[in-house]
Amino acid sequence: MPDFPKNLKFFTPTRRSLLKTAGAGAVLAATAGLPTRLFAQEPLKVAAVYTVPFEQQWVSRIHIAANAAKDRGDIEYTATENVSNTDYERVMREYCEAGNKLILGEVFGVEQAARDVARDYPEVAFLMGSSFKEDAAVPNFAPFDNYIQDASYLTGLIAGAMTQSKNIGMVGGFPIPEVNRLMHAFMAGVRETAGDDAKFQVAFIGSWFDPPKAKETAFAQIDAGADILYAERFGVSDAAQERGVLAIGNVIDTQADYPETVVASALWHFEPTLDRAIEQVKAGSFTAEDYGVYSFMKEGGCSIAPLGTFEDKVPDEIKALVAEREAAIKDGSFTVEINDEEPKSS
Amino acid sequence: MIEAFEILFTASFWVAAIRIASPLIFATMGELICERAGVLNLGIEGIMVAGAFAGWLTVYLGGDLWTGVAIAAMAGAMFGLLHATLTVPLGLSQHVVGIGITLLATSLTYFTYRIVLPEVTSPPRIASFQPLPVPVLSEIPVLGPALFNQTPLTYLAFVTVGVVAWVLYRTPLGLAVRAAGENPSAVEAQGISVTAIRTGAVMAGSALMAVGGAFLTMSAFNSFFFEMINGRGWICIALVVFGSWRPGKALLGAILFAAFDAYQVRLQQITGGAVPYQLFLMMPFVLSILALVVMSRRAAYPKALMIPYQKGER
Structure with a gap:
């Protein structure tokens, strides 16, 4: 919450006079848009969990897009490769606990377990390679795939x-x-x-x-x-x-x-898919939609x-x-x- | 239907069968040596991974191919030494140690791979062994190309079988190795150290397993992938049983398994998708199990296999 101390400052003078309260109120109103804009400039914490090495064709494309977003300063990016399916859920949870706001990965072998993790961390966005479609019951879990x-x-x-x-x-x-x-x-x-x-x-x-x-x-x-x-x-x-x-x-x-x-x-x-997700998470409007379409040629x-x-x-x-x-x-x-x-x- | 039989008479089918068999031959001989000395080596899968990587890395860093093979063998021998230290003088469970070695070798390999190549977009390639046709012999129809138009490592695999058989059955050393697996006290009574024989056998066997792994990265293919051994080590353990702990029969087993494998990929193409592909992938394993049942009914396993030997203990 980087914006919290700034708001506090405005409350201190309000106690002094009503006039100032009015003025401060105006300033506060003017800065109401500030938190989101400030937040948008903060790099988003993104973590990825892959079941295969970075060199694998499919994962390499995600890795390249994520590194590009990192180099632009849009995100902070950490990733773990070669996570076995049996260990996948644990690594997902660790990244959630570490304060990441967007988790990337591929859940072809752990479809149900990954959705369970998403349910447990409703404030974290999950963008996962999956053979299935989005589910309104897990609103923070969006599937993608290489629809090329x-x-x-x-x-x-x-x-x-x-x-x-x-x-x-x-x-x-x-x-x-x-x-x-x-x-x-x-x-x-x-x-x-x-x-x-x-x-x-x-x-x-x-x-x-x-x-x-x-x-x-x-x-x-x-x-x-x-x-x-x-x-x-x-x-x-x-x-x-x-x-x-x-x-x-x-x-x-x-x-x-x-x-x-x-x-x-x-x-x-993978760039259109990832960039869309980053934008949605930053705007606070990330939902369970089918990100597969962002792999289409027209996107x-x-x-x-x-x-x-x-x-x-x-x-x-x-x-x-x-x-x-x-x-x-x-x-x-x-x-x-x-x-x-x-x-x-x- | 006729097409299915015609495959068996094509040279390319037999070339493929021998090529697929080569890594299995090395590793099966390695496992056989260990087991004949009385030690079950379940580290085989991991040692093959380590060998595949060590050989490939040596060439990638500028060594020549045969240096790569030697380094792979040395890496295998080192894991063999660790295995033997734990199972022979310390007498620990061979199952637990073996699986531990497999886990250690695969993880350590991948750790090293990442340290050497932290950021690569696709696995680097090396100039691998190329087929070296033997003059005249490779002209023989069907079997000529299969046996005499292969890479030098395949020839080495066949030579290895001969050497292993000769050493085991025709030399005093071989007698000591076999006796260590049958009746270690008799070896000790001859004034020969069972510990030394078993340790040596496990190291030599592990070196061969590693060369089997190196075949995959230096001859069958030209780059290293983490999971490329893909259970081949476990198959070799079954092949040793199939061969009744005899090098010649184990060689036949390896070729038979590889032939089934080469056959199934070809058969898959002519059935036009009427049969699920999983059945074909299963075929070499199912047929091997059937063959195993038939072949190993009267197999005599080494009597002291998996029994630790403590000097002076009764």
Whole structure:
């Protein structure tokens, strides 16, 4: 409460005379807006709890956005990585007790427990990656997710144009909504440019962190005829590079590491989501709303990475189509379907 | 249906099977040595993590690949020494110590990783071992590429099996190791220190486990991820039982398991999504359990396994 002593001062002279009371009253009224403005300039205390290392693709995007907000002076940022799901609730509570006003994280494995913590700390705002929607019963808990299907769809258009065998390999970790919807959007894009007879090989490796296994799975798909791979996991682009086929990136841009392999990437930008939450918390109006929409392309939450080394290899008519669709998505005249079901091989 | 069988005759399938088997071969041989000397080493999972990191870090910091392998082995041997100190002369519970070593090694590894690389956006890569085809032999259809177009570390894995088998069954040292696991008093009666034999076996075995881990970061892949061992160590413990504590049979077990794994990822692609993917992921484990039931019915485990030996105690 940084504004409290200042208000006290005004009460001291009021005891001296009625006249002064009136004057002080006027000043007090004039400064009524001050507390919130002062508060807005104070950096907001934000803490993040991640179940994976900062290097993990998904978390890295949140970490980058939070560090940017910290560098701007908007927030104070502390974060803990590699917290196991069994320990997640404890770390959340510790950060709440430490006086943080906004808690960031990912509760895909602890959906219920995280909501229980939110109930216990009604004055703290929780912005959590979640497979579920907001719940009015927990008004301080808002879910987000990487709804970057717009960008995934655009990369699909490019992939569909680049495949010659019309056979696409896709390796994912687990079929959770966040993974599924991006795969579906990507597949929709591919079908549009490669035709409905495009074949998809979909595999899940049952782990978020087993690049050797992801790589083996990708090798198997290349053996079965895939000539472009959707790289949801680390390891897939490596297999593509070794066998001289192409890959499409997801969430982060890895073209610098695989200049001859990664054609295009769908990038996630967490900044619109986080900035909205910071603004809402500072204004005291943070509520349980679906922050997933701030990952949409028209909110600036996702984009397609520059084609870079593939600028000259992607046909011009496809580049034009991508630009046209991108504009249509941004002005709202085109919507990419959101499908959270588990994708299947075809 | 025919496609499902055709997979078995493709070279790439067998190449994948041997590649997946390689880290398991190293670690299984390591566990086998420990257990033949009478010590169950449940530190295997953590030691593999430490080895994966130590080898990778050495190369990342400018060492060459073989130095990396040596450093990984040394890191493994150090954890082996800690394990042996607690379980051999002190005679503590091998289960508790082993799991403790796994927790310590994984956490310490991650702690070191963060100190060395406090801020990285994606895990750095190294130039890993590349396949080195053996002239002529690698031209043999199907099996040629599988056995003779692999990275040097895979060749080393096979050499290791031969060396372990030879030492265990053809040398006085091997006899002492086996006797320490069967009847330690007999070893002591020969004037050989059971403590020294067991400690040495656990250190050597742990070094091999660490090289198994290093295979993942230096050959199968080229960067280090915290959870990349992903239970492979536990599989190796089962493979030792599967192999009835014999190097040759354990090698077969490792290849069989890896072949199931390579097969399931290929089978997943031809069923067109009609079968849930979880069933395929389960396949190597289910088949291994079945094989284990069949294979290990008459297996004779080392008689003094998990029994601490105190000199002079009756």
